[in-house]
Amino acid sequence: MTASSLWFDHALLAQGWARGVRLTLADGRIAGIDTDVARGSEPAYGAAIPGLCNLHSHAFQRGMAGMAEVAGPEGDNFWTWREAMYLFVDRLTPDDNRAIAELAFAEMLEAGFTRVGEFHYLHNDLDGRPYADPAEMAQGIVAAAEATGIALTLLPVFYAHATFGGAPPKPGQRRFIHDVDGFARLLDASRAAVSGLPDAVVGAAPHSLRAVTPEELAAVAALTDGPLHIHAAEQEKEVEDCLAWSGARPVEWLLDNASVGARWCLVHATHMTPDETQRLAASGAVAGLCPVTEANLGDGVFPTQAYLRAGGALGVGTDSNVLIDAAAELRGVEYAQRLVHRARNVAAPAPGRSTGATLFNAALAGGAQALGAEAGLKVGAPADLVALDLDHPSLAGRAGDALLNAWIFACRESPVTAVWRRGRQVVEAGRHVARDAIVAGYRRTLARITA
């Protein structure tokens, strides 16, 4: 159902919180905003907040969520998890990829994300050969975005090498691999694939300094004017290997050699020196934090306090999709800081400021920048809205920024009751409108893969 107007008790507008807010919608955008008005005959909800951008997802990994929480033969870490992920990749057909992405994207909408940045590296067939359509697997991502209604920033991944110095790829990586010419064809095919989506964005993602040479990085960046995303400094071993290869750390190398600026998103950037932290903050790039996955994979803790004090931009992503929850990502950013600094309200910049609102607003702006999208509720902006239920006990008696604190820090059961994308309601009573069919398709895929 596409709404023409909606009324909210509270709304977080671009200029701040307002009460008694009527949003008039037209052509998927906010055509008018009235505040301090009584409820009329239009549908009424609790508190409207803008949908967040999920700036880093590997949708297919949703299908292995929880499967790797078993001890392996020789001690577990990020790299042993990666081997388990490669085995999962070995079984995924294009249909599986689409079915899993549909579930992941539906869950993202239910969690309060209205756009996903899909860092998409699963390109080739089961034998490692390109499909007839090089964007065959990307078509599944596009189809899942269309089926669920989530906005898509597609980030086709360039992946060519097993590690620093241009090492040849491993067999488990065969589905990811391109040369630059092949990647240029993939980008063209990806742009064609999204042409039916009204507000899709296509960028590019050189996977990591492990997987691309400096020459390839420059060539890939030159192929797009859109967002550029790269994994950087997620693991200490990666930092050590980068130092051995170049004498510089990954973030340092990128800042020195890759014209890192506003269209860049450095995903994770976990392991930085204080100097790297200051320089990244000053670069205008977005740090893409994925605290749920970074905890699950044992990555480490991003220096959020120093980075925010230096004015750095950040956003959040669900990455491995082991648990898809916008509130948990924002909470995770703060809680890791509290454990490191043995302090509270670390992200809040000044007395009286709300930690939850600080993180929400940072992730709203940084996520939108990283995905080439607009942020915030204002006239002319996309009607990408999330409604929080004021009847949720954790929101009882709360208003303004306290609503964000309640949602982010104090809810087991989600208060997200309704979500609209371009004015169309895609979540009702906390559930995606197509959830039953999407879950059925997902269960069929999982039954096949795990048989």
Add this chain to the structure above:
Amino acid sequence: MTASSLWFDHALLAQGWARGVRLTLADGRIAGIDTDVARGSEPAYGAAIPGLCNLHSHAFQRGMAGMAEVAGPEGDNFWTWREAMYLFVDRLTPDDNRAIAELAFAEMLEAGFTRVGEFHYLHNDLDGRPYADPAEMAQGIVAAAEATGIALTLLPVFYAHATFGGAPPKPGQRRFIHDVDGFARLLDASRAAVSGLPDAVVGAAPHSLRAVTPEELAAVAALTDGPLHIHAAEQEKEVEDCLAWSGARPVEWLLDNASVGARWCLVHATHMTPDETQRLAASGAVAGLCPVTEANLGDGVFPTQAYLRAGGALGVGTDSNVLIDAAAELRGVEYAQRLVHRARNVAAPAPGRSTGATLFNAALAGGAQALGAEAGLKVGAPADLVALDLDHPSLAGRAGDALLNAWIFACRESPVTAVWRRGRQVVEAGRHVARDAIVAGYRRTLARITA
């Protein structure tokens, strides 16, 4: 509704996982267990697991969940949070206390906890005088347990001093304070208060080494044969102050001076040396971990890996109740270890072992020990059951311990659909059977307090 028999696709019995399980119930206990049987006419559910014990709760703090996530005037930490908590305490009537506890206990049941250890320190009236019934406030806890159906281990708190060395209490602590004789009367009144609950346990809780002198600690421990709980080493300042007072650290002091053994629960025990960790593990006491609250309050990270390797017993608690979620507590124990050790599956003791099941089984046994209760599904045990929904997408294709991993690590939306206490169903379709009335009462209380 009290069931006479229930059927489950899977059940985690005391001896391990079984399929096709019929539980016959009588007088609130499991009277019979049949496995590998087809579903008959009895109600059928997905996977049965035993309810966990929530070994550490301050129920009333649920009412301030999310309120303290705003920066104060001079930097925030545990101690500034405590001042905010004292201000909240200043407003709570007995009715408020009961209404908030009802919500907290209902949410605990919805989250998979079937018994709560209420570390209850709010005893005196708003002016700091004893109520006519010294257990007036405890009556509210008992009433909330009765209204919700949760099993109660009531831990009346002895609190006499502001800090080490017998310092007089502060005005904000006036509602907590007793001398030993007054506490003995409180214990008697508390035992009378729970007499109507079929399986309540009463222990005692000397609050912390800050709040009790060595003489008082010994006197309080002598007043009960039940569980003894104490906060220990939650904060670094507490460790420093304890060293200044006694030359020993809090856990060290307790191990040296307090006959710490199987009926003891040391809550938090966050800041320990390797030697303290080994000694606590060998003592037979339970470490009471509250990772959600410990992150929220910036406490620090318990040395779980070393403690488990030394054979230590642990359980989990929701403490401040800022977010009530059994899965999040178990996940939090593991994720903090992963961030510290930069490794995965840290809790799992050997190759092939499940991290989620390791933590679940440890918390099941340790929580029951700490609360003076029975643990596990076997003939004769209380019918305290939690059903996980196999239709939840995160549980698709999972069996056995993988169900626990899916629940603990991979679910935003809870798969807990049904909960029984002593055979009576208290949670249906994920919601407490009295939720609407309980939430209405809670909202009235919050409206009054925040007016």
